[in-house]
Structure formats: structure tokens, C-alpha cells
Amino acid sequence: MNRRDFLTRSAAIATLAASPRALAAAAAAALPKGRAEHCIFLWLGGGMAQIDTFDPKRRGNTKSKPMLAGSDYAAIDTAVPGVRYTEHLARTAQLAEHVTAVRTVNHTLGIEHALATNYVHTGRPVSGSTVYPSLGSVVAHQRGAADERVPAYMVIGYPSVSRGPGFLGAKHGYIHLVDTESGPAGFTPPEGIDAARMAERRRLLEPLQKTGTPDSALSDYAEAQREALRLAGPGFMRHFKLAEEPAALRQSYGGEFGQRCLLARRLVQAGVRFIEVSHNLNFINGAGWDTHNAGQLNQHVLIRELDAALASLITDLRDKGLLDKTLIALGTEFGRPGQFDSGGGRGHQSAAFSLLLAGGGLRHRGAYGTTDEFSNKPVEHGVSVPDFHATIYAALGINPAKELVNASRPVPITDGGKPIAALFG
């Protein structure tokens, strides 16, 4: 009996059972599928303290002896009845109907920054045999740029392997920039090289670009070079001219982080699919979001900066009719406990922390999931990092269970992640 006969007979025996493939297809149909076209991923490196931001609890006190666990600030009502944020998120609180603070994210990857950062970017533990792609690279791979004249994936922040394309390969990597004014390295002429001099340089390059044979290694490079020179031209670089934006709008976004968010909105308009915006220019309190000890003292300034940037981004996208097609996600490698450390700051905690989703056409609810007394553990609706990623992918119309191929090995986009169903439909 050959295999075909066997299969035919088994099928005949199990006439009433749907084929497994059909079952899988049915399951796929049940997966929520969003309509978002772009994603802005705000990265708060260091570990944002959820109890001082999106998951407030009763007030603690660092001045008493012993110190009392709890939020360091008062909580305020938001636009969503029953959902409260910290007082320093006053503007975002007014927009809570466009926001879901997912309060029960958790992982067990430990509390070392680089390792956890890698996990929240890739959704997989570090492996010695596979380098997994980041969220941004997967989205770039699956959906490409919305406009072929711009890259699919950009990072406003520093390069790192966690943000990289892993096994998807360099062409699904990011273009990064640190300085919003000058744009990404490679696309802005260096200081002191004006248009005339650039034109002269290109003229001098011409004799060397005649590479003879078409479709050769040389001509491929010459072709890429023409493309790069075009991108370096005014068309692409125009997107980095924040000065074109109304002064009042720029101001409302706030400091450098806000300006990065404003730039991200412009890049969305230009057709960039995924933009990661990093917020840890630790000028405000030295530690950035890594608020150990005295790092706590100025944490409220950071939170207010986040508030201004996030609220402006939401309203700006809404005003331009882009909010439903632009998912804002906020990432951080872990959270912090409700208890204080001996220096009045907070240590690391990965057992429960808050990540945020906003816009993107999701059915928002201000907050999702509940944690215990001091936000140390989820009480209901725990959300794993793969679940959080799956929600982002689903919002962008990407099946989180789809298999990518690493060499010959099938690798599902998320490690069994399930989108948060309550946010769809």
C-alpha cells in the first residue's frame, strides 16, 4: 500500500472528521486581524515603574521609617471610568479611550537589562543556534515599506543586536538615527558640504560609475549607489525637517523624546512601516527609567516628558486621521516593584509590569488586566511577552502564528503568542 492509498483510506474511515488542515484554517479565521498600517514602538529603556505610571496603587512613603511600599505619586481619573493613571500622566489620562495599559505583562527572563531588552524585542530567549528577529524586522519582512521610496523599518536610538533582523538577514534590518535634526547617518551630507560641492563630487564620481557589464557585482553596487544618492537628496531628507511643523505643535510634543515622536509621525506619513523611538536620554535623572536609589527623585520629570510626547502623538495622529491606522506600542524591558529599595528608589521586576498600546484601530479600554496590592504579580488576565507581540502583529494584520523560515527550519513569528482578544472586534 503506498502512502497515497493509506491516506485515501484513512480519510474514508474518518469521513466526519474535518481534515487537520481545515481545522487549522478555521483557527486562523478566528484570529483577530486588525487594520493598522504602521507601528510606532516607544522604547523606555531601563525598566519603567508601572506603579508610578500606568498601574497606580495606594501611596507609599519613602520618608517614613521603615519606608512604605506603594505609588510615589497620587493617582488621577482618566477618560475611561474606573481606570486611573498617575497624576504626572494628566494629558494621556484625558485620552485614555485611545489607550490600553496592559498591566499584567510578565516574563521570567530575569532582570538583567540587555537580556530582558532582547526578550521584549524578539519574544524569544537568547539561543546559541538562532538569532531571532526583532518586532520591527518581522513587520518589515512581512509588510515592507508602505512607500518604496522609504525604508520599512527605522530606529531612532542606538544600534543593538536586539533591534536587528536576526535570521531574516540584513535587508530586513533598520536604518537608525540618533539626531533628529541631521537624520540617519549616510543620508545627510557631512557638515560643510553644501549642495554645490555635493554636485561637484557626484560629477567627479561619474567616470567611475561606468561599470560596463549590466547585472554584474559592479553594476549592482553602482545601482545601489544611485539609489542612495537619490535617498540622500531632498525627497527623503525632507521628512527630517521638523522645522516645517507649526511651532505650537513642536512645543506641545516637548523635549528631545517628543521631537523624536513627532519625527516618527512624519515618517509614518512618509510610508515607513515600523519606527522604534527610544527614550532614555538620561539627562533628566541620570538613570533614565532605571530608577534605583536617587534615580527616583526626578522620575516625575521623565514621566511628564513621556506624557507630553505620548499625548501629543495620539492627538496629532488623531487630528491627521492617522490614529486608527497607526498603532502606538510602548515597550520596556521589565517593571519595578511597589516596594522601595534602601535608597528610596526601586529595583527590577519582571513578574508584572505594564506595557501600553494606543491607536491602531483597537478597541481600547484604558487598561487591561489586574495586578495585586503593590503590582508585584498579575491577579487576572496575565499577558506574556509573546501575547503582547501577537497583539501588535494581529493589529497590523500579521498572523502571529505564521511560520518564517530560518535556513530550512520553520519558526513561528511568535512563540505561541495569543493576541489579547478583548482589544479586537
Next chain:
Amino acid sequence: MPRFLTLLVLLAAPIAAAGVRVEICEEGVLRSGWPATEPAATESFAEDAFGLFELPLKYVATGVRGDRASPTLVRASATITLPPGRHRLLLRSRGAARLSVAGRMVLETPFDQPRQFAVGNAGELPVEEQETFIELDAGVRFLPPGNREALGEIAWEDAAPREVVLETLIGGIEPKSKRPFRPELGETIVAVSLAGTGEWRLLAPSALQVPYTDAGWAAYTAERRERFAVMNAAARAARRAQHAGYWEKRRAAAHAWLSSTPEVPVPTLAAGFAAHNPVDHFIAARIAQAAAQETPRVRSGGVDFFREIKPILEAHCYSCHQGAKVKGELRLDTRAAALHGGAGDGPAIAPGLPKASALFQRITSSDPEEVMPAKGDRLSPRDVALIERWIAEGAVWPEFPPGRRSPTPLADDLTFLRRVSLDTVGVVPSEAEIAGFLSDPAATRRARAIERLLADPRGADHQMGYWLDVLAENPNLINPTLNNTGPFRWWLHESLIDHKPLDLLVTELIRQEGSERFGGPAGFGIASQNDVPAAAKGIILAGAFLGVEMKCARCHDAPTHAAKQSELFQLAAMLEKKPLKVPATSSVPLDHLRLGGRMPLIEVTLAPGTTVAPAWPFARFCDEATAAAIAEEPDNSRDHLAALITAPQNERFAQVMVNRLWQRLMGRGLVETVGDWEKSSPTHPELLRWLGRELVRNGYDLRAIERIILGSHAYQRAADPAMTEPSPLFVAPAPRRIGAEQFVDSLFAATGKPFAVEPVNLDLDSVRTIENALDLGRATRAWMLASTSNERDRPSLMLPRIQAVADVMEVFGWRAARPDASSGIRENAANVLQPALLSNGTMMTWLTRLSDDHGLTRLALEEQSPERLVERLFLRFFTRPPTAEEANTYIAALAPGYAGRVVSRTDPAPAPPVRRKYVAWSNHMKSEANSLRLEEETAARRGDAPTARLDSDWRRRFEDVIWALLNAPEWTVIL
């Protein structure tokens, strides 16, 4: 401001011996404080002055880097004569130090690393502390990061000699964690300023004058580094000599094996082919054979298998139906296998009869249980139609892609020189090398160039990037948690400098002896945050040295490779020297796999919790009994494993190694998939065996094979610019994409711009313990860089100059971090970021800006015609003279104002040193550290100031010409 004034009257004491005797004491040293009795020296060497910054390295075993004790006491003593008078003395050190003159302590510095650790490990060391220093005379070097200092005055009564002793404690143990600090000297010096002078020099017993200025120190350390390199090489050689007896026996055993096995006959040269050596005989025979076989099968006008069918098979079928282990016993990678078909399905291809071909039935089936591919999207109607037509036309499947079948003639001499220089030393030839080459007699110049280049120590640099990829070296400067290893790069580099035989090199790697954190092969054994590091290493060893792909076997049996998970764990247990238990995290839950869908593609036959004993899983390559006969310590399972991998009986090893070299030099392996021999068969099996035996015959010295390949006509042929893939028959080289390291090193070499980046170290002042901070030293070649890995997104943890170079290297395929093993073949397609970073990136600003230290500034200052200047630029950049059109363009650009271009030929006076605060891990949480780093970043982006020695208008035009030449596509390929 601390200021120690010591007023002493010192009496002369009679002592002998010139020079500074430096003694290293690793025993009898206290963890903190000075020992009551002088510890005995475990090593000593002679120095010329009281200027210490490095010690000769310590080598263990067969000559691999080892660790020194923590702490280690270093004692430097000399008999010093100074003119009578009251002189000032300066003591600087990283660890605690004390200085005595004629038996009396005159100066000391504290051991405050634990205090620095307490604050600095949290990144909270106040930047303002750097404002506390001893004010010295103008021009004296500023205190380097992490050093302590003390100043005093001594009264030297007469001109008689006195004994001066400097002691310092390096390394040390952090009291709470009990972990050691890096044993570094920093800049441990004694300097003297004689009465009435404002000048400082290193204290020295001889007439040697080392001004203690930046320039004086730089010259002194450069000279010392060369001396240390010689001393270190001698120390390694001495270590290796202790094991010479064993390795001579291994050589004898290899020769015995050679003579007991049949030689591979070298074919006679086919008619009409040119040949330089036996390689060409094999190549010619294969071309002739292929031509004879394929003529009747080629058919014109039909579907083109290589262009139209093979890409479909590769994309949709080969992940399961290629190589030795396949699904459904069906291989689709050769015509014969496809005609034979799989299990119970009949022939996959019945030529002329699509409907009778299982391949066609499967791709068109409407039954979800039947249709292929089993996973993913169905084939497009276009692809289905192509396959149908191809089968209907008779399924024409030639052995080799159509194209050139006759060899090209030899490349011209200069093209050859450029190619062979890039392939051996990794940089383009200099003007002097070109001139030397051309002055050799035409008949012998190529052979002489090959010999010269194979003896060049830069060859070790060139090979580094490749082996770091293959062996997945992955050090992290701080807090290694991303599957990080130790920096075993230094062991590898020294092994390549020493031209270590490959069997010894692999044995050392597997033995994992020496230092974990300071460059010994022990660093290979580390895999931070990995549940079974030895399994990760087993994957690397199998791929690198045996061409066996085992990645899948990490968690389950490989679906389309022979490797079983139990085999990988046997290998891992050999590395661990004990049975290993399979953790649940190294497995895949089976119920998870069986949910829906067809039969799962993978199988788990090794249950979590199973204990696996050490065993050799590759009896197919070499019988386990072999090891007992040749291993140095047969009872040590690592040694046992090393012997089995490197034994001559294991022909696979030698063949994998020659194949890797062949791939690098010829653009394509004799086995195309160099790290995975299951997925392709050798195109030239006899040549492969012949080369493998030559490697054994030559004592596993890979250079012997390199000499043969580089000398062959096949290597030296002119590239066919129209070819995008190397010819599997090696009729002509295809242009190859230049490697990232080759490119960056060549750009700096050709322009003469110094390769100046930050130290590859985020813990400059050495406040962290060794497991959390590495110092990868001063990079002089591109391979020495590492990921700046700023996962924390903190500006203060940025290394802007390294990042500027790394940005360029990464877009050309360099891997800043290497968390997994690579086959050795990098992705190298042209992409838009490459030219973008070259046209506008920071590194290009440095190379284009004619600063005073730029090599092309010196070139422009030379008296020569503009024609000659342009010609020399082309030689330096492209190893060829310019074409007439090129010459005209660039001469025309440079001619206006050429005569008046030189403003001044005298070297500018060095700018006075500026005191700069440093940023390191110790202070990176401080806001000021961020501001300082951003200033450094701005300075890096701006580049050095242009020279004032050239007229600025002309200089700008010359810079524009340089920019154009640096951006030429020609740079990016090796022709």
C-alpha cells in the same frame, strides 16, 4: 589637592646591574595591604625605565594565554644615579604602589579600587572627581583614567648611585563579591624632574631619555609593544616546545597513515588547458569531462532548468528534499534521484509525462493531505505551468549551469597582485609593494609575491574575521548575557601568527585551557545564559571542522539532517567531560507539535531529563579506537574528542579545512555548502581528497595548501565580469564582493589616515570585576572591534568613533555580535546602505578630510606634477594607472592653483595637550557623562581639522577628488 612632600636625605648604597629589573610575584601576595615579607619572584624581565603599562603575557599548556594570580605584585628595581640636588619625583599607578629610594619609602598611592567599585559599579562616580589632580609643568602627560598619583621631592646629596624600588599590586579582589578586578598596570610610572628644570622624564638607570609627554610616552610604549610581542612569541614557542615530543609522534603517525593508504592520482593534463600545478590538472579534467557528458543533453529553446526550475525547487522543495536525509525518501537535488522518486509515490519526474510525475501530481493536488509543499503557500500557477512544460519537454537537467566552458587567460599582473594581497593580508598593496612587485622578473614575480605575502604577519589579521564568525566568538564589553563568550580572539590571533598546525589549533580550542576572560581558548567554552553551553559549542565544532550541521539537534532530531539530538548531547558530554542531563528547556514538547496539521516534521527521541554519556557520534568519519592510539591523554574526553576530529584517519576534517580555504580563495567551495556537507556533493571529489592529503602531508599547515591554490592557473585567471556566481567548473573567477574588514582596512591603508578609535573598553578606569567588563584593547585593524552593544540606550555608553567604523562594517556583512555560529559565508549582496554610509558617513568624513595626519596630505605636499599625483592616487586606491578619461577628469579638477597649493612644508607644531574628562562605566549614570560623550560624538562626526599647509581652495577640490575615488564601485569587488 593631594600633595605629598617628602624631604629626605638619602645615602648612597653600592648596588650593581644596569637596567630595571621587573619581578612578577604571584605567590605569597596578600589580598589587601603589603605583604610583611617580600614575596619571591615567579617571573622576571628587564626593562629600561620605570615605565610599566603591560606585562609579558603568561602562557600555559601548549602556549595559550593564562591568567595571573589576583592580586599580583610587580616589583621594579634599579640602581639610579642622579646629579646632586633636590629633585621632584612623580609616582603614578593603577593599583596601590609604593616607591622606595635607598630602602626608605618616599611615595605611595592608595589601593582604592574597592571604594571605586562601590560607587563606580553603579555608574555613580562623580565626574567632578576628575578635577582633582596634581598640577604639573606644562607638557607633562595628564593622569590617565583610573590611575592614582603622588608627588614628592627628594634631596639627592651626591652623585652616587642609589637603589630605587617600585612595587605595585595589580588585580585584587573586590571584597564583597570576592571577584577579581582586571590585573592591569594602567600607567605605572616613576618620573623625575631634575632640580631647576620644568621637564619630566621617566626615571631610568641608563642614559635612556623618555620625556614624560604624550609624544614621549607614545613612542616609548610603541617600542615596548614590539618588544613584548617578541617576548610573548618566544614564551609561546617555549611552551609549545615542551610538547614537541607528542606532536612529533602525531606527525609520524600522520605520515604512516599516508603511506598506508593509496595516493590520489593526479590526472594527466587534458589537451588545450594551461596548468601551473596539479590543481589545474584536476580542474581541466573536470571541464573536459563535463563537456563530453553534457553535449547530447543540452536542448535549446526549452525551459531553462537553472534559470527557471531550480529556483522553484530551492524555494519550495529543498528544505525537505535535498541531501542525504529527506522527507518521504525523496530527493529532488539530482536528476537521477528525481527519476527514482520517493517512498511509494513513484517517480517524481517521468520525462515527457507531467501527469505521471509525482512532483506534478503533488503540487497540483486538491487534497490537503497530499498537496506539496506541506506547509506554507501553494506554488503559483506560473510555477506550476513552468514545471509542467519542463517535464513535458523531457525534464532537461544539465549537471552544470550553462555559460562559459573554456578557461579565461591569466589576469594581468596588477590585477593579480591586488587580488592576492586582499586574499592573503586583507589590504590592497601599497605603492612600495606595487613597485617591488613590478621590479621582480616577470617570470617569477607572482611566485615571489605569494611567498612574501604568505610570510607576512598581516595574514593573521586577515583570517580573523572569518574564524571569529565560524567559531562564534561573542564577547560583550559589559554585563555579558546574550550568549556571550570570552574574548578568545587573542588566542586565535596568536595561533595564526605562529602558523600553528590546524590539528594543534583545534586541539587547543577543544581543550579550552588558559584564560576565560583575557583571551585564552577557555573563553570559547563560555555561553552566558545558555542552558547547555557545551551543546552550543558542539554545534560550532561540528559545523566548523566536520561540515556537519547540528543546529536543529539542539532541541530535537534534525528533520532533514542526519543529526540526532542524542548525538549532539554525546558531543556536549565529551566537552563537559561528564554525562549530561537534557534540560526541559533544550527540548520541544511533543503534544505541542502534534496539534493539528500533518505529521510533525520533527521528532524528539531524547526525552528531557535523560542523561547522555560522553561518546563519539561520528563513527562514519573515523573509528573511535583511533583516538586511544593518538590522543595525548586518552582518558580525558576533550583530548579524546580532539584526537578524533583531527586524526589523519578522519579524512573529513582535512577536507573540510581545505574546502573552506578553497571557498575563500575561489569564491565557491568544492563542496558548495562549506559548513553543511549533507546539502551538496563535491564537484571535484578527487581534487578534494588530494588537497586533504596534501594538508596532512604538510603537517596540517594550511599555508601549504594556500600556496598551491594561489599558485594555480585557476586562481590566477582573469575574472569574467559578466559572471555573478562563481563557476562550479572554475573556468574563471567571478567578481567577488570585498569583505567588511578588507574594505575598511584597505581604505585606511590606501589613504594613510591613522585608524584611530576609542579603546575597545567601557571600563576605562577598571572599577568593575572581570565577569562584568572586558578590555579588548586598542584596535589597529578592523577585526579588533566589537559590538558597542548599547542595549541600555545611554548616550554615555556610546563609543562614537568605534560606532562610525562599525556602521560601515555592518552594512558590508560584518557581525558585531556573533551569538550563533556562521558557516563562514556572509551575506554580501549590494544594498543601499553601503554607498549611503560611504558617501556621507562619519568614517568617510575622516578619510576625505585632509588633516595634518592624513597620508594624502603628505602625498599632496610632495613635489610632483598633477599627472603623477593622479597616477599615484590610482595606484594606491585601485592598483592600476588611471584610464585616459579618468586622468583627464581628475587632472582638470586639480590643475587650477596646483602650483600654489603648498602653503607650508614644515610640520605644524603639535597642539598643546588639552585636559579632557573621560566617560566610563564608573560615571555613566551622571548627566555630565552624557554631555561629555555627546561632545565626543560631535567631535567624531566633525572629524579632524583640515591642514593649514595646503591652500584651502585647492585642498577642498582635492578632497572632492578623493571622495569620488573612495566611492568608486570598483572598491567593492575583488576582480
